[in-house]
Amino acid sequence: xxxxxxxxxxxxxFLLAIVGLVVILLVFxxxxxxxxxxxxxxxxxxxxxDIEQVYVISGYIESEAMVQVHSKVSGNIRKFYxxxxxxxxxxxxxxxxxxxxxxxxxxxxxxxxxxxxxxFSRVKNLYEGGxxxxxxxxxAKAEYEAYKAKFDYANMEYSWTKVRSxxxxxxxxxxxxxxxxxxxxxxxxxxxxLDNLIIKAKIPEDNYSTFVKGERILLLG
Numbered sequence: 001x002x003x004x005x006x007x008x009x010x011x012x013x014f015l016l017a018i019v020g021l022v023v024i025l026l027v028f029x030x031x032x033x034x035x036x037x038x039x040x041x042x043x044x045x046x047x048x049x050d051i052e053q054v055y056v057i058s059g060y061i062e063s064e065a066m067v068q069v070h071s072k073v074s075g076n077i078r079k080f081y082x083x084x085x086x087x088x089x090x091x092x093x094x095x096x097x098x099x100x101x102x103x104x105x106x107x108x109x110x111x112x113x114x115x116x117x118x119x120f121s122r123v124k125n126l127y128e129g130g131x132x133x134x135x136x137x138x139x140a141k142a143e144y145e146a147y148k149a150k151f152d153y154a155n156m157e158y159s160w161t162k163v164r165s166x167x168x169x170x171x172x173x174x175x176x177x178x179x180x181x182x183x184x185x186x187x188x189x190x191x192x193x194l195d196n197l198i199i200k201a202k203i204p205e206d207n208y209s210t211f212v213k214g215e216r217i218l219l220l221g
Contacts, residue, residue: 059201063192065167071097072160074183077176082189084174088165094189097182099161106154113144113151120144169193 075097082094123140126132173190176182 057201057203059199061197061199063169063194064196064198065169066172066190066192067166068187069094069163069166069189069191070184070187071163071182072184073097073102073157074181075099075101075161076181077178080174080178082171084171086171088169088171088191090165090168092165094163094165097161097163099158102154102158102161106151106158109147109151109154113147116140116144116147163188165191167191167193 077095078098079096080094081096082088082092088094120140120143123132123137127134127137169191170193171189172192175187175189182188
């Protein structure tokens with residue numbers, strides 16, 4: 001074998017060794033392949049319907065009109081005309097307070113008023129005819145006006161012995177019973193208009209825009 005051929009063989013072997021080394025390095029240094037995750041897919045038939053969102057929000061319901069009824073006079077309750085859950089009309093009779101002391105007072109002021117009225121009428125005629133002094137006229141007039149005011153107020157107190165409903169609604173609660181003595185400071189009943197209710201609830205901030213827009217909402221009890 002001549003020298004030139006020997007050198008060629010050596011060069012070829014050297015190159016083959018380098019190529020083999022490179023291949024080995026590439027094989028061992030190759031990053032592991034990431035397996036692709038396969039998402040399971042389920043086929044279903046299409047369904048026609050409404051898309052709805054469900055919100056679970058805590059809240060409470062209250063009446064738009066709810067009043068606590070008090071009497072304007074003190075006295076013994078003689079009779080109740082309504083009970084819990086009864087519907088009442090505006091100005092409907094709820095209960096009756098013993099009116100005997102107020103009736104006695106009314107009769108007394110009525111008699112005093114009629115006397116003062118008659119006296120004032122007589123003195124007025126005399127004064128206008130020049131037969132009575134101005135002082136007598138003013139005194140008779142003052143007494144007439146004073147007794148008229150007392151009579152009018154006694155008449156109102158007598159009418160207040162009949163406690164009436166300030167609104168149309170339903171009796172939710174009774175605080176007193178027949179025979180109990182009450183005063184204007186004592187609550188008698190609670191009446192609410194259940195035909196007009198308000199729902200109060202705390203809405204999360206991320207859902208606030210949905211309710212502000214006035215979208216149709218179905219309430220589930």
